[in-house]
Amino acid sequence: MAERLGLEQVVNALHAIRLDCLLEGALAAFDCDLIASYEERQAWWWIGAVARHRVELGMVDWGHTWCKMWCSIAEMMFTVSLSTAEGYC
Numbered sequence: 124m125a126e127r128l129g130l131e132q133v134v135n136a137l138h139a140i141r142l143d144c145l146l147e148g149a150l151a152a153f154d155c156d157l158i159a160s161y162e163e164r165q166a167w168w169w170i171g172a173v174a175r176h177r178v179e180l181g182m183v184d185w186g187h188t189w190c191k192m193w194c195s196i197a198e199m200m201f202t203v204s205l206s207t208a209e210g211y212c
Contacts, residue, residue: 135180142177143186146193149173164204171197 149170152158158166170193177190 139180139182139186142173145173164201167197167201167204
């Protein structure tokens with residue numbers, strides 16, 4: 124429907140803002156100590172998923188670069204928490 128009304132760019136911009144807010148909220152949960160140690164892996168998975176969706180929108184702006192960085196960090200942290208959970212560290 125957005126394509127028919129010529130609002131596709133507006134919808135994509137709103138979706139990007141929504142994903143930015145979700146990412147900010149997930150990162151703020153760490154700052155507020157709302158993530159227990161047993162939830163860290165799931166939290167990093169969520170951060171990675173949100174950041175990946177934001178990057179996939181293809182809107183090249185500061186948020187795009189910011190989310191690409193968080194994709195890498197989330198992937199690394201998920202891997203570290205996975206290896207810690209399995210007793211490798």
